[in-house]
Amino acid sequence: MTTPTADPHSPSMGDLVRALAAMDYGTPLLLRSLGRAGYAEALAGNPGGAAWHLDQHSGPGDSAAGVTGVTAREILLTRAFFLRMPVLRAELGEVLGTGLVDDLVAAGALTAVAEESDGPEEPDAAGSVRSQVDVRPVAHPVHRPDGGEALVVSDPDSSLEDRSPGPDHVPGVGQAPLTLLNQVPSTRVGRLLDLGTGSGVLALTVDAEHTVATDIHDRALDFARASHRSVTDRTVDWRAGSWFDPVDGEEFDRIISNPPFVVGPAVDGQIYRDSGLGLDDATRTVVQGAAEHLSPGGTAHLLGAWATSLSESAASRVAGWIPAEGIRAWVVQRDEVSPSVYIRTWTTDASIDLRTGPGQARVRNWLDYLNDHDIATIGMGYVHLQRIDGPSEVTFEVLDAPDLGHFGDEVAEYFTRAEWLAGQDADDILDTRYQLRPGLAREYVEVSRAGQPEDSGLTEPGFRQQVIRLTRTDVPGFSHDIDDALSSVIAGLSPLGLNLRDVAGLYCAVNDRDDEEFTQALVPLVVDLVRHGMVLPVDILEDRR
Incomplete structure (x- = not known):
């Protein structure tokens, strides 16, 4: 394993972030320096490809080779702090100031590199240095529509070099926090809790009047405080402590968390991923704690994992973590694996070679542990919670579309739809007017008659209708198979027209159906369509105006 060399507690770390922000180090600068192809190669973990593209944009001396708007300073900063390639200490000093470079060397954030070797050597003012920290911009078009970015400083990961993260490793702008950002509604809230903030990616991006960010790891909080120097429009209260201890007795309008949820033995390994709790107790702890710390109407948005046996479903496992009163939960499983x-x-992920003796032993021990607990599958996904009055509600769904994109506003609307449904009885459902969701698609799915003998015993040519399918063409792409009767009723809905009862009555009159029997069967079907946002009650539409 690689022991981190950088001391994030050093004031030079925050000074570096502030200096880079002042020089507009961020995504536009990186794209100019690398081009879109080079930037993509860097994010994909191909340092050679990224460096090649950077070289195409680099020129001798103070010039840049034929790339409009790219300066030698931008090339240097990209090389030093994004790709973490060796750069001349003297050149870096000309850009950042020799005093800051000296302080970064003293803090272990810059280490000397021999010209013919990647090994460290004693600092030399005339030689090359390599950054031992990543400085990466994080932005989000929904949470930061103004295009603003935070610069997140962290330990480097193994994406651009061969290294094994040590126990104290602090990750930066990785896939997990970016994925969770897409799950958080875009609306601004009063009090926000980022539990297990790490290097501060979420706390510095999600908007709130006041943010509390906690972590058990002092190095992580030091990095986060340094990253905070890059933004001026986020107020964050950084607190140290385990789980919910730092916020005992407090309530929040929104809670977000990317906890160390790895399912396995209760080991204290890498702090950012190993909780010290067995199986899926880390996710359970966060779900139960979040439920206790939500203000009325507040919501939580959590990444997590759950382990299930052959005798237990994932839905029942997670439902067992939800209190009997006061919580509406929407659990979205994105993946399930053996x-x-x-x-x-x-x-x-831990950069352990599966082919080595230690790697094989670790895999076998882990498999033995899960086998001893009768674990058959492990699910991963999101847990969304809302504090409500009355008995708890739990909905578990599988959404395995390859890319949901920004899903947070769908989550917010889901809770709005669920709240509306909770206040309606069957008569209310029937007496409401509805609008079809814009972009809702209706498909008539037909299959070949080949191989399907008719009453005559002969195979008929052509196709026969198999099902009618309603599909949302936007995120999340919910799809329902319906019959001709429901299709006809849905087609007659309009926010300016008849309510559902009257539309159904017209259908029954034309098709000689019993009104009462038909509407009783219709109500639960429409409830499911509302829950998935395919038809929208006029009450919700009016609330949006």
């Missing part, structure tokens, strides 16, 4: 696949993924 123990072998799960262990292989996370062992590789």
